[in-house]
Amino acid sequence: MIELKLPALGAEMEEGKLLEWRVKPGDKVKRGDVVAVVDTTKAAVDVESWNEGTVHELRIAVGETVPVGTVIATLLAPGESAPAAGAPAPAPSRKPVSPAARARAKALGLDAEAIAGSGPQGAVTVEDVERAAAAARPVDRAGEMRRAIGAAMSRSKREIPHYYLAETIPMARAAEWLAAENARRPVAERLLMGVVQLKAVALSLSRAPELNGFWRDGAFAPSSAIHLGVAISLRGGGLVAPAIHDVDRKSLGELMRDLADLVTRARAGSLRSSEMSDPTITVTNLGENGVEAVHAVIYPPQVAIVGLGRISVRPWADEAGLRAMPLVTATLAGDHRVSDGMRGARFLSELRQRLQHPEDL
């Protein structure tokens, strides 16, 4: 029997409320299938199964709030049969629902069978329907999100000894290359500079593996995969930082599609649990908002965050003399428990080099 637990979908998440089951007992699921939708303080998130199997039992009801780590469902592994005694397979056994409750649920747009019943033999009553409807009602999302961000950032500032580095990077080559590249690409496949920067960050991490991973149980756990958390501001305030997976191994075209998809889903509130729980480092790009540099706060349990400011034409001096040049200020906040400024400097220097050779990204 496989236990499916409520995953932590972000550092500050302690509990989640079940909004919807996407499976029922008897359904076959594979790894990555969405089994439930859970409301966190930040967004409604699609919870995926990490295993293959057949849904045996749904342990919690729609509207219920449970702590992270709670077993929410059980799966039978392929080939495993349901335990015979005691527990009758809950498969298509129809749940008793009072006619009044059924009518009320229909009026409210709820699935009466998916509601936890408190009546005789677990029958669903009108009160149960009302309770489920109240639980499903939207909460003060903006206020909750602000509290959640506050909690995560307070923890970060309390626990993580941050160090900060900054580097000014010439962007003329990258800008010229991108303009030429976009001129030959069809409209729907054009790239944004933000994507070029994400790929450069991912590749540069190979020179500083101490920046990519997690601080867990008093020790650093490096990650071999590079999943970049991308800070996305939401219309109406707040932000989420879901991951784009394996950024170092994807083409710029693939990353562009992934980013466009992620922004759309973040704003529509339909992110997946794996995206919320596994960024190995975050990139925050405030260039759009016009600031020159951002000194960001690390998102625990990660150990570093990269900040990118606006690309703007400023004076630049090098061997060729003084010129006007598009520049970006890249910053790094690192966790001193894991890395030193020297390693962070190596990363920023690598990032500057990579951005001078955009054709290799």
Next chain:
Amino acid sequence: MNDGDIRKELVAIVRSIAPELEEGDIVASRPLREQVDLDSMDWLKVIVGVHEKLHVDIPEADYGKLRTLDDWISYLRGRLA
């Protein structure tokens, strides 16, 4: 396609990206990106939307000409002629 039709298509495209926007919210003579708070990803979606709906392929080099809704309408009128 007259200016009114172009405007209607454009506003529909922008509203598909910024659903909080009301029909009358856009002042045609003021910069669109300031009024609607479009970031570069949103902007690209507008460009792609115009390509899909009106079959006009706008090169990046022309983005600078497209500040206000009025700019958009006169630009597209020229391209659609």
